[in-house]
Amino acid sequence: MFSFLARRLLSTLPVLLIVSVLVFLLLRLTPGDPAAVLAGDTASTDQIAQIRTHLGLDRSIPAQFAIWFGHLLGGDLGESFYYKAKVTTLIAQRLEPTLSLALITITIAVLVAVPLGVLAAWRFGGWLDRCLMGFSVLGFSVPIFVLAYLMIWLVSIKLGWLPVQGYRRLADGLVPYLSHLVLPALTLSVVYIALIARVTRASVLETLGEDYIRTARAKGLPERTVLLRHALANAAVPIATVIGIGIALLIGGVVVTESVFAIPGLGRLTVDAVLARDFPTIQGVILLFSFIYVAVNLLVDLSYVFFDPRIRY
Amino acid sequence: MANSTEFDSLSTESATVVAQPSALARVRANVSVRIGSSVLLALVLVALLAPWLGTVDPTLFDPASRDLLPGGQGEITTLEGDSIKHTFLMGSDGYGRDIYSRVVYGTRVSLIVGVCTALVALAFGIALGLCAGTLRRLDGPLMRVMDGVMAIPAILIAIALVAIWRGSLPTVVIAIAIPEIPRVTRLVRSLVLTIREEPYVEAAISLGTPTWKIMLRHILPNTVAPLVVQGTFICASGILVEAILSFLGVGLPPDIATWGNVMAEGRAQFNEFPHNIFFPGIFLAVTVLAVNMLGDGLRDSLDPKMAKRV
Numbered sequence: 360m361f362s363f364l365a366r367r368l369l370s371t372l373p374v375l376l377i378v379s380v381l382v383f384l385l386l387r388l389t390p391g392d393p394a395a396v397l398a399g400d401t402a403s404t405d406q407i408a409q410i411r412t413h414l415g416l417d418r419s420i421p422a423q424f425a426i427w428f429g430h431l432l433g434g435d436l437g438e439s440f441y442y443k444a445k446v447t448t449l450i451a452q453r454l455e456p457t458l459s460l461a462l463i464t465i466t467i468a469v470l471v472a473v474p475l476g477v478l479a480a481w482r483f484g485g486w487l488d489r490c491l492m493g494f495s496v497l498g499f500s501v502p503i504f505v506l507a508y509l510m511i512w513l514v515s516i517k518l519g520w521l522p523v524q525g526y527r528r529l530a531d532g533l534v535p536y537l538s539h540l541v542l543p544a545l546t547l548s549v550v551y552i553a554l555i556a557r558v559t560r561a562s563v564l565e566t567l568g569e570d571y572i573r574t575a576r577a578k579g580l581p582e583r584t585v586l587l588r589h590a591l592a593n594a595a596v597p598i599a600t601v602i603g604i605g606i607a608l609l610i611g612g613v614v615v616t617e618s619v620f621a622i623p624g625l626g627r628l629t630v631d632a633v634l635a636r637d638f639p640t641i642q643g644v645i646l647l648f649s650f651i652y653v654a655v656n657l658l659v660d661l662s663y664v665f666f667d668p669r670i671r672y
Numbered sequence: 673m674a675n676s677t678e679f680d681s682l683s684t685e686s687a688t689v690v691a692q693p694s695a696l697a698r699v700r701a702n703v704s705v706r707i708g709s710s711v712l713l714a715l716v717l718v719a720l721l722a723p724w725l726g727t728v729d730p731t732l733f734d735p736a737s738r739d740l741l742p743g744g745q746g747e748i749t750t751l752e753g754d755s756i757k758h759t760f761l762m763g764s765d766g767y768g769r770d771i772y773s774r775v776v777y778g779t780r781v782s783l784i785v786g787v788c789t790a791l792v793a794l795a796f797g798i799a800l801g802l803c804a805g806t807l808r809r810l811d812g813p814l815m816r817v818m819d820g821v822m823a824i825p826a827i828l829i830a831i832a833l834v835a836i837w838r839g840s841l842p843t844v845v846i847a848i849a850i851p852e853i854p855r856v857t858r859l860v861r862s863l864v865l866t867i868r869e870e871p872y873v874e875a876a877i878s879l880g881t882p883t884w885k886i887m888l889r890h891i892l893p894n895t896v897a898p899l900v901v902q903g904t905f906i907c908a909s910g911i912l913v914e915a916i917l918s919f920l921g922v923g924l925p926p927d928i929a930t931w932g933n934v935m936a937e938g939r940a941q942f943n944e945f946p947h948n949i950f951f952p953g954i955f956l957a958v959t960v961l962a963v964n965m966l967g968d969g970l971r972d973s974l975d976p977k978m979a980k981r982v
Contacts (some may be wrong), residue, residue: 374823382824385833499960499964502960504935505935509953516943601954610825611828633835648825648828650824652823652824
């Protein structure tokens with residue numbers, strides 16, 4: 360187990376290194392003076408000169424990468440010249456809204472999608488199944504911002520149930536916090552529900568055809584136990600996998616959702632940084648999101664042991 | 673792993689033998705394919721016939737016709753400076769531009785972006801996948817780089833690239849296509865590794881056929897069906913991502929009529945004029961839905977096993 364853990368952790372290092380190289384090259388291989396590009400349109404000549412010495416831009420590309428990577432390992436993502444602050448500080452300030460949104464979304468998605476998928480597989484070909492399949496194609500096709508505006512228009516403007524936009528910190532009280540997050544989280548969860556429900560349905564459908572299901576039914580187990588203890592439990596690995604893979608979808612959705620609902624999180628920071636061409640911030644956010652994605656999928660891999668005792672590392 | 677690959681190739685082979693003559697017939701009979709392709713055909717016609725569908729130049733505006741509701745009557749100033757009467761079927765925006773014309777012309781941009789993105793991603797993916805699948809020494813390093821690209825959320829790559837290159841049609845297409853390349857590469861590589869073991873490839877090798885000829889003549893044709901399906905899904909996501917980029921203000925320049933741009937301009941007045949977002953939104957959703965249905969249908973009718981592979 361420990362040797363597996365060590366090996367699995369080590370195997371993510373090359374991926375993270377390659378991600379770092381790619382993010383580094385993203386800016387260094389663009390035409391023009393990288394110092395001027397990094398500093399953005401609002402920088403002064405002094406700032407550009409300062410970046411040039413700080414990053415060693417007069418040296419070779421590998422040497423520059425070594426310097427940049429050294430800063431990265433030391434937790435230094437550089438300085439935003441648009442916000443006049445350290446990128447790490449900016450990210451830390453924006454972490455709460457994004458994490459809250461993501462966690463609530465994942466919770467809603469799993470709580471809705473898994474039961475729906477199980478029921479659809481249980482009554483394969485029935486009305487619920489057909490509705491779910493139709494919904495999932497629709498969920499993949501309706502753009503998230505169109506859905507977001509539809510929700511705002513219906514729930515907030517027409518019905519007046521929830522605030523239209525904005526964000527309240529958890530420290531401001533639980534009710535305002537949740538009431539500002541429910542709508543964005545619901546919007547964001549639609550694609551995720553479509554994805555998870557589809558995979559749940561497919562993998563439960565596969566386990567329902569197994570011999571041990573017939574045995575379980577033959578010995579008179581209640582249908583609920585058959586579905587949950589036997590079918591769903593054995594279908595857990597692909598479901599966990601798709602939740603992990605779906606994080607990429609979720610991150611893309613966060614960028615759009617935060618922008619529509621005016622939530623001051625990392626997604627909003629990304630868009631603002633791109634509009635201001637604030638490259639240190641763009642680099643920092645991309646690195647962070649990619650590392651989160653890799654880390655979540657690492658956790659998913661490790662969770663296989665928990666879901667399927669037959670898997671022993 | 674070796675066993676399952678063997679099993680896959682066996683069952684694919686037997687399925688192909690039975691299905692070969694009727695593959696096209698099955699595609700034609702598929703309901704999803706029929707609906708998807710009919711809707712797409714209609715959209716292609718809309719794009720081609722845009723000037724004759726009661727539209728005006730999508731860049732024309734008239735301050736007197738600002739913020740009209742759908743069906744409103746107003747005037748619009750032509751490039752020559754004449755004022756002509758015009759019915760604003762979908763209303764007008766804050767500059768007095770005709771939303772209907774902008775949406776109809778936006779169909780052109782979305783379809784072009786979708787198709788071009790798919791073609792660019794497929795071209796690079798096929799080339800890299802063939803290299804990885806045939807040249808063993810390249811395989812390891814190339815696939816590690818692809819793993820790295822796949823670890824970065826697609827939309828962030830696209831946003832960052834457009835930010836660096838500044839938005840124009842070619843840069844937006846390439847920026848959207850790049851994050852899709854690793855998936856195509858992986859697919860082509862896995863297909864090549866499976867097909868390489870087929871007896872006819874072994875026969876070709878033993879006859880001394882050059883590697884490039886084996887790649888192009890024996891391996892590539894057998895990857896067509898899965899690639900068409902994959903290309904359809906890339907097209908759908910390309911259309912979506914372009915709209916997202918334009919909507920966020922980091923895509924094509926705002927003077928180009930795209931669905932994303934129309935929606936971005938409608939944001940400020942959403943409370944009073946929600947139709948400025950909903951009309952282009954409906955077009956966008958229907959288009960992506962049609963492409964996705966076409967892809968689902970093609971996948972189901974060409975190769976049922978692919979549902980799991982992709």
